[in-house]
Amino acid sequence: MQRLLRILAVLGCLVMLALGAEDFYKLLGLKKDASDREIKKAYRSLSKKYHPDKNPGDESAHDKFVAVAEAYEVLIDDETRKIYDQYGHEGIEQHKKGGRPSQHHDPFDLFSRFFGGSGHFGHGGSERRGPNMEVRVAVPLRDFYNGRMTEFTVEKQAICSACEGSGSEDGHVETCDVCGGRGIVIKRQQLAPGLFQQVQAGCDKCAGRGKVIKKPCPVCGGSRVVREPETHELHVEKGMPKGVRINYENEADESPDYVAGDLIVHLVETEPALGQADHERTDGTFFRRRGKDLFWREVLSLREAWLGDWTRNLTHLDGHIVQLSRKRGEVVQPHAVQVVENEGMPIWHQHLPDGVEEAYGNLHVEYVVVLPDQMEKPMEKEFWAVWEKYRKKKGVVLDKENGRPEGPIQFPGHDEL
Ligand SMILES: [Zn+2]
Ligand SMILES: [Zn+2]
Helix, strand or coil: CHHHHHHHHHHHHHHHHHHHCCCHHHHCCCCCCCCHHHHHHHHHHHHHHHCCCCCCCCHHHHHHHHHHHHHHHHHHCHHHHHHHHHHHHHHHHHHHHCCCCCCCCCHHHHHHHHHECCCCCCCCCCCCECCCEEEEEEECHHHHHHCEEEEEEEEEEEECCCCCCCCECCCCCEECCCCCCCCEEEEEEEEECCEEEEEEEECCCCCCCCEECCCECCCCCCCCEEEEEEEEEEEECCCCCCCEEEEECCCCCCECCEECCCEEEEEEECCCCCCCCHHHCCHHHHCEEECCEEEEEEEEEHHHHHHCCEEEEEECCCCCEEEEEECCCCCCCCCCEEEECCCCCECCHHHCCCCCCCCECCEEEEEEEECCCCCCHHHHHHHHHHHHHHHHHHCCCHHHHCCCCCCCCCCCCCCCC
16 A cells, blocks of 8 residues: 555656646747757746846746756757657656766756856856957837837857867867876076075966867867857837946856956947938937937028018927927027927836836927028019108117117326336
């Protein structure tokens, strides 16, 4: 009876395991036809998210970290991926039992092949951390207004995937026999006859690494790293300030000797330029931004500024229309500024007060009045006549109004000093 119970318990556990194992694609947030690149990307972001160093004491994060590593290793290998696609977890278990153990067991080892170091984060720990990398990415004002998912590519030093950062073609790395793996040697220097000094020096044979490789990896030439472009997603959020810094954790240069530092993106604004597509040719393209406000200069003719009766349709950065208008008789002075409320930049969610979902700055429209410098002769005559008529009636001489003298004024001499 007891034996039966035990068997039942074991069976129960197996069923639980089979049920509990999450679909690898789902786990990595991928579609069935995901490319290797997508699988790698998913692993990069999820393994950082669930890394135990970042989630101390959180068992479920630890389990996820292990599961993500397993899912990655199964899906990145064409053979195991095929087996998984056909037979699922069961098939993978069978395959493992078939005596072909997968290359890596330790999820921390896998992590270190992506981010360097020994598989742990450099924050506050004893682990050495590589330098941060800074790049500028410029996007048009339109993207700051509307928000946009985009991409950018940086070239960086990456751990060579051909040799998995060992630098060796066959995976063999030997301890240097000159320094015994310490990377340093003690040299005796003669200072004077009979007087010696011992000095420490880097080992020449292994260049201080303590290890030597007989067959260097043909891809990286034994240097363990390669330079390669990497593409990152960039989420430009509505209303992000110019010059905002976006952090990509552990995405700077990689090396087996340290944990990769952070890639820091400075988001800046491109110079406005007239594009080809309609949405690149709106008035908004040439709005100028200061903080949450936008600025625009609108040109009015003399007639419009003085007599009114005009309409303007400004196309904003998302294509909507901001209508400006004056009725007949409404005068606009040159350089007058009209503040159109809520037509400025959206305010970035991080700057919004609690409970406010969205808010906008203002659009400042400055009016520039342009006078005609040419007129048809008859028109000039008519205007002249009208002006003369009203000038004679109640025209004022501004000099007189202001009390200016008609001639020069005598200044007292210097003799009284
Ligand atoms: Zn290599
Ligand atoms: Zn050595």
